[in-house]
Amino acid sequence: MNDAPGPTLCVVVPCYRERPNVAPMIASLDVALAGIDWEVMFVDDDSPDGTADEVRRIALTDRRVRCLRRVGRRGLSSAVIEGALATSAEFVAVIDGDLQHDESRLPLMLDAVRGGADLAVGSRHVGDGDAAGLASPLRERLSATGIRLARMLARAPINDPMSGFFLMRRATFEALTPRLNGQGFKILLDLMLAARAPLRVVEIPYRFRPRQAGESKLDILVLVQFAGLLIDRALGGVVPLRFLAFALVGAFGMAVNLLVTLILRRAGVHFATAQTIGTIVAMIGNFEMNNRLTYRTIRLRGGAYWRGLVLFMLVCGLGAVANIGIARALYRGDTAGLAASAVGSAIGVVWNYAVSATLVWRAR
Template sequence: MSLSVIVPCYNERANIAPMVAALDAALKGLEWEVVFVDDDSPDGTAQQARALAAKDRRVRCIRRVGRRGLSSAVIEGALSSSADYVAVIDGDMQHDETRLPAMLQAVAGGADLAIGSRHVEGGDATGLASPMRVKLSDAGIRLAQLLAKAPVHDPMSGFFLLRRSLFEQLASRLTGQGFKILLDLMLASPRRLAIVEVPYKFRPRAAGESKLDALVLVQFAGLLIDKILRGTVPLRFISFALVGGFGVLVNVVILELARHGGLSFGKAQTLGTIVAMIANFQLNNQLTYRAQRLKGPRAWRGLVIFLLVCGLGAVANIGIARALYAENESGLLASAAGAAIGVVWNYAVSATLVWRVR
């Protein structure tokens, strides 16, 4: 049996050598390789991996430029493999690599998928450390269990193993968005998978810093929505529309505060609209287009273009709403149609001009 261990990483230079040493100790007697998929880390993660690869042919590195995201990194790494089995493990050394032989044995014995689980007997999640990380993880687990096609205690795990042939079958069905590739795999399968959960103890992070934040949970919620809609609406459009809904709330709050502060309705509405558009830009930059996030001067340029795009979208929104209202005098229908056209316009033009892939 041959095994490819896929390690998605970003700014994990300090963990590369310890990871290879740990895998060497845990997988003795097995034919294995490790594939580090690095999203162009500024700390030299890829260079460190390549330095080890020059001495050890079991080490490979894929450096991705202009692309970012754990799920897409896992997909790219797994599809680069020719091994019988692929395993996914985080690059932060918090997963217990010594459980890989047991996971491999479970899949070789007939299971479709072996999951390293913190929430079955013998497992431990104390390595999450901060209360916020615990709350984020618990909330994600509850959401995932509502949709999972099989009863799984730890659907948020990033530590799992399966046959490469099964991954190949499911690859075209994956969204490739966000951080939770395991749930994506389970929901992508047209049949119920036979799953074995192997307990492990989640370790405290020894080096680097956690990538888990509230935006990861929002991306995760977007993945669930995408699966509910069966991919009929692009995930990015869903995210963009949700951010737009938040912008409406910001607009209303600023409008009311400004009016209580003595501004006229017209000035208050203008202020609220500008603040809402800035908030929308920031959220879309951090969430919807996280993989193409704009920084520095490019972020300022993007903000200016976004404001212009949304300004034109607002004009279109108002014009269409007025025209429809003149036809049928249904204010609610006219307003909804105008808003829908405005969202589609803002999404299409922003993707082309603001966050276009270079």
């Protein structure tokens, strides 16, 4: 029986396609955390480039290195949650796997939490910190927009609520876990919003470095998911975020359907034909948007994409039949036509969401 105590600090590294950065990350942590009992937990979302294999290769000769490989699950926030819950360390730090965060700031962050802070955040926007490592004007605009949105909801003063670089006690993290949304990429803000009382936050400045290898995961859809987190928090988590996204995509599809039908009618196409074409175009558009946004973390690719498209159209077709049937039944019962249509549409949306989640985008 091994009675050795667990490590003081676990550094959780959520990663996807970061194989070239694994060894440099471990070497950097070894230097930065000299004198601290630490371990690193790479949480890999089944990267096709062999990220998990590289972690295990190093772990064979370094017991501080651990790998948690997730199959059929994707997403930075959920990866961080699983990694933090899988360690016995007293403190948990989160750092991106792309080497853009400055690991040399970790001892200062650890001292801040030991000194009474609930949360130490690596910040690009205090002191001599900067965000020069953002690769493009688009990333700069996305980050700036996210920061403005986050500051409106954050319950504690913070200059960099979009940071993915922070440290806290594991016990604090675990206490907040049941109230976390767990979706998207911005786990820090999720933690702050989950706290019943404002967290005591200390920001440690750091310089955001340029990415040396791999590819950035930040795009416009990440900001959309981030906005979804804010909406979810504003609604108190009563309605599932994915259902909201699915319903919004469905509303967009209705607009597309109407627009295509109108254009074809003005071109002289028979109504039934125009409506059929509009419906098909809307279904294809809805599938693509749901695949890229609503189910981004389990996105269908290759042959699964085309099978999913056919199945989605069948599901939506049945949903449309149910929609019309229910609306007609209610209308015959002297219910106002608009109300009957609304009830039928609502039931159709719930049907499409439930069946699509079960059959089309089921976890693999």
